[in-house]
Amino acid sequence: MSVPTLEPTARLRKSRTRTKKVSAREALVLSTLKPHQCDLRPACASLICPDCKTWCPITGIQATVQKLVPHHAGTAHEDTPIRCSGSNRRVVVDVKFETWWRRLETGFAETDGRRSARQHYKPLPAPAKPVSRMSPVPANVPDALTAYREHLKKCRASTTAGHCGGTHRCADGARLAALYAQLKRTQPLRDREARVEALLARYRSTTVWAKHSEATVNAKTATAKRGGTAVEEANNACRIHDPATITEFRGPSLPLQKAS
Numbered sequence: 001m002s003v004p005t006l007e008p009t010a011r012l013r014k015s016r017t018r019t020k021k022v023s024a025r026e027a028l029v030l031s032t033l034k035p036h037q038c039d040l041r042p043a044c045a046s047l048i049c050p051d052c053k054t055w056c057p058i059t060g061i062q063a064t065v066q067k068l069v070p071h072h073a074g075t076a077h078e079d080t081p082i083r084c085s086g087s088n089r090r091v092v093v094d095v096k097f098e099t100w101w102r103r104l105e106t107g108f109a110e111t112d113g114r115r116s117a118r119q120h121y122k123p124l125p126a127p128a129k130p131v132s133r134m135s136p137v138p139a140n141v142p143d144a145l146t147a148y149r150e151h152l153k154k155c156r157a158s159t160t161a162g163h164c165g166g167t168h169r170c171a172d173g174a175r176l177a178a179l180y181a182q183l184k185r186t187q188p189l190r191d192r193e194a195r196v197e198a199l200l201a202r203y204r205s206t207t208v209w210a211k212h213s214e215a216t217v218n219a220k221t222a223t224a225k226r227g228g229t230a231v232e233e234a235n236n237a238c239r240i241h242d243p244a245t246i247t248e249f250r251g252p253s254l255p256l257q258k259a260s
Contacts, residue, residue: 027090035104051086066091144180
């Protein structure tokens with residue numbers, strides 16, 4: 001009997017889950033997941049495992065019982081092979097393929113619409129009119145009435161649509177009319193405020209000049225109020241000092257030589 005020289009090796013087989021075990025956890029319902037979290041195509045039916053957040057195939061997608069295949073929680077050939085707690089968990093397929101595909105396409109369309117690749121530029125603001133062409137706003141009743149009459153004269157002679165005619169007024173005409181009515185209504189109040197302001201200005205100027213004249217009537221008295229009359233007179237007096245005394249000190253003569 002001949003002895004084989006080579007050891008027998010196992011034949012390479014297609015990977016397939018043959019276990020009949022089912023996890024005791026509650027079933028995972030596909031209708032509770034978002035369309036992008038599962039794939040219902042028969043060739044690659046899978047979903048994102050809620051426990052390890054990785055894509056896991058669904059075995060028996062066309063059978064009576066669907067469940068997640070046993071899988072590890074970490075990355076293959078990198079992390080420690082620890083069995084995920086979501087392995088063999090039942091899956092309830094309560095969403096049809098057409099409904100899931102329609103929801104997925106609708107989500108893609110909304111995402112593409114939100115993230116447009118086209119760049120939109122804001123329109124540049126129109127340049128402002130030069131100061132020489134700006135019409136000043138009337139500040140009193142006669143100026144407002146004059147501006148309103150000039151506008152009516154020019155607008156009635158024009159042939160543009162919506163010009164002033166009869167009782168109809170254009171936008172500028174209505175604005176000038178409202179300004180004239182407002183100025184005419186508030187003119188007495190503004191006149192009274194101007195009179196009050198003029199009286200207050202006259203009173204302030206009179207009070208300031210009166211205080212200034214009182215302060216300058218007697219400069220010596222005003223200066224004495226600040227430092228005292230005796231001190232000011234002593235400072236301003238010109239006294240003849242003894243040559244043998246120190247001039248920096250006031251008071252009696254201080255001898256410079258030692259007493260014998």
